[in-house]
Amino acid sequence: MRLVVFGLPLLVVILNWLWPLPLPLGVKVIAAALVVVAALYHYWSRLSSGSVFAPEFPRPFIILFNWAFGAILFLTLLQIGLDLGALMMALATWQPVHISVGARETIGGMAGVLAAIGVANALKVPPVRDVTVTIRGLSPAFDGYRVIQLSDMHISRLFPARWAASVVERTNAVGADMIVVTGDFIDGSVAMRHADVAPLAQLHAPDGVLAIPGNHEYYFDYADWLRHLSSLGFHLLLNSHVVITRGTGQLVFAGVTDRSARQHGQTGPDLAVALDGRPAEAPVVLLDHQPGDARTAAAQGVALQLSGHTHGGMILGLDRLVARGNNGFVSGRYDVNGMTLYVSNGTGLWPGFALRLGRPPEITCFHLRAG
8 A cells, every 4th residue: 555655656757747758868867766755755754763753854854855745746636637638638539648748847837836835834833713612501700711722733843943932922922811732742752852842831821731642742752751741831631630710610621642542552541530520510621632532522521622633634635534534523613412622723734744735724712602
């Protein structure tokens, strides 16, 4: 399967697009070699750090690799479309299949531009998106309560300290009552990312900063990351909860570990344990990195679930495939048997595929309303 996924684009781009162009043979060979180098981006990432998830080369190279990787993807799709169109035209006119040089040059330019836009969209510091959620049984004392969600920052060589500092500044400027981070803080070990995550210590809100791990924390010295994130001021909810009080009103924030935890010898998510001992009448806001278990959360009385993980599907069209791997949940707001599920598009993005088209990054501010 991997050979098909990575081999087909190379065959399409090199044989169907590049080779028919009227270029000198030497130019074609060099261009083909560059396409192969770009397609092996994740292999070079593994060589650079020992992990495919943490490319440890200079940021401009990571940006260039993502652009080239995206251009190969878009050019593959456009060339296949061009081939099918030319075939249909040939069958309709009973003429030989013909694709002009101009058509090939046009789709090459389109692929390059789409990839450039996609990378630019991925790298920007996201705006604040406001979402109002009405919660049945919420005490009037919490009406208007504001929760900021950050998710999938993937702090790395691609999203370094200056980007993290800008996110922190924009988040703090909202002045929310609570800040939550729903996993995938980083890509890299504590030693690699120590300076890049340092700005996160400046996040502040009156009721604190809560967090849960995402699957990427388990790829890089999970225990070390838990200790380091705690030292930065994050209150980690590992199958546990906290109760926020306003007068006689109460609101529960619960969090679970990631679904991938058991694969790494760690404690898996347990919502029953996380909710054990909570005030029975208090509404629950659940932090769960992956949205796939939302129906289970709804059945256990959760009022609002905040998730991430999907990056919103990154690209319109591709988001439908991502949804299939997450029980249909990929981006934005869902009503799940009376529970509100919100799946963040993510604040950052995995540096191994940093492109966004139609699925922008976000810092999300939830305005809770009593219902």
